[in-house]
Amino acid sequence: MKLLHIDSSVLGPHSVSRQVSAAIVDRLRQASPGLDITYRDLGTTPLSHLSGSHLAAAQGAPAQAELAQDLAAGQAALDEFLAADIVVLGAPMYNFTIPSQLKAWIDRIVVAGKTFKYGPQGAEGLAGNKRVIIAISRGGFYGADTPAAFGEHLETYLRWVFGFIGVKNPEFIFADGIQIGPEYREKALAGALQAATDLRAA
Numbered sequence: 001m002k003l004l005h006i007d008s009s010v011l012g013p014h015s016v017s018r019q020v021s022a023a024i025v026d027r028l029r030q031a032s033p034g035l036d037i038t039y040r041d042l043g044t045t046p047l048s049h050l051s052g053s054h055l056a057a058a059q060g061a062p063a064q065a066e067l068a069q070d071l072a073a074g075q076a077a078l079d080e081f082l083a084a085d086i087v088v089l090g091a092p093m094y095n096f097t098i099p100s101q102l103k104a105w106i107d108r109i110v111v112a113g114k115t116f117k118y119g120p121q122g123a124e125g126l127a128g129n130k131r132v133i134i135a136i137s138r139g140g141f142y143g144a145d146t147p148a149a150f151g152e153h154l155e156t157y158l159r160w161v162f163g164f165i166g167v168k169n170p171e172f173i174f175a176d177g178i179q180i181g182p183e184y185r186e187k188a189l190a191g192a193l194q195a196a197t198d199l200r201a202a
């Protein structure tokens with residue numbers, strides 16, 4: 001069974017989502033020692049943003065060497081995602097949504113004919129055979145009963161985009177209120193690490 005572990009925080013060892021995503025992978029590895037794990041760090045090794053040249057090349061336009069290399073990197077990200085049975089994703093909130101590095105990755109894996117297609121009923125996801133577990137970390141609180149609920153575009157976006165490609169029930173672990181104060185951070189991190197330990201096995 002293949003597990004793809006992805007981090008997208010730019011905060012290195014200070015990152016909360018990195019600690020939680022690592023704990024999730026540890027939990028699954030302990031439960032299934034034979035897991036084949038691939039790690040991708042979008043914080044240190046981001047994919048470039050899509051451009052018109054990428055889209056033209058996808059339509060068959062010839063690509064110069066530099067673009068060809070970039071297209072190959074995008075294809076590798078897509079192949080890795082398609083091959084994974086389980087995806088563990090560290091997803092911090094930056095400016096109310098996902099980091100731009102994570103968006104650049106999503107732009108490479110949401111591909112017509114590969115992870116979704118359009119049919120008579122509209123869009124149909126093609127990647128629904130995966131278990132997706134997402135470690136969310138946010139500076140504040142965004143519950144439905146909070147004034148900031150309307151500004152939440154991280155969890156809502158990820159639910160939508162994974163649903164669009166067929167993953168209807170992504171699992172979430174939350175570490176919220178990280179920037180409110182040290183005691184909030186400690187409590188949120190401890191709760192998220194415990195939730196990782198309690199996850200069902202692979």
Ligand SMILES: Cc1cc2nc3c(=O)[nH]c(=O)nc-3n(C[C@H](O)[C@H](O)[C@H](O)COP(=O)(O)O)c2cc1C
Pocket residue numbers: 009010011014015016017018091092093094095096097137138139140141178179
């Ligand atoms: C550039 C940047 C932007 C942020 N924007 C928000 C935000 O819009 N809302 C929020 O609640 N927290 C925000 N935060 C706080 C982070 O969500 C919080 O620190 C979280 O732990 C980040 O995850 P990480 O530690 O894995 O990077 C921001 C942090 C950074 C570094």
